[in-house]
Amino acid sequence: MTQTRSLLAALAVLTAGAAAARASDYPTAARADYVLGCMASNGNTQVALEKCSCAIDAIAEQLPYATYQGAETALRMQAGTLGERGAIFRDPPEVRQTIGALRQAQAEATLRCF
Incomplete structure (x- = not known):
């Protein structure tokens, strides 16, 4: 029983450590950039700063930076005026x-922080 608790505690520490490491790679x-854009959308107030900072921290806990960067790049390219060339940033399932x-x-960050 004690070994099981120790193993579970060690697993919890490792999981928390992995999330912290992933969050710190941003x-x-x-x-x-995220906080400034978020603040602009939410009134540029001190409260917005706190909520937006919380949101990027929550996102960083959930996504590796490479995934975040890829999604942000695709969204920026979709918003551009690439016409047919923009299909590469819209169509692939990946x-x-x-x-x-x-x-x-x-969405999860919004629930947690706003």
């Missing part, structure tokens, strides 16, 4: 899945 500039993962993480 560059400061990417976090700042792109839709990556964007879906970001949207899911954003």
Whole structure:
């Protein structure tokens, strides 16, 4: 019984450590860019700063930076005026899945932080 508890405690620490490591791999500039954009959408207030900072932290806990970066790139390219060339950022299932993962993480962050 004690071994099982020790094993579960060790597993919990490792899981928390993995989430913290994943969250810390976001560059400061990417976090700042997210917070600034979020704040602009939410009134540029101190409260918005706190909520938006919470949101990027929550997203970073859920998604590795490479996934976040890929989804953000695809969304920016979709918003551009690429015409038919933009299909590469809309159509592949991998792109839709990556964007879906970001949207899911954003939804969970909104529930937690706003």
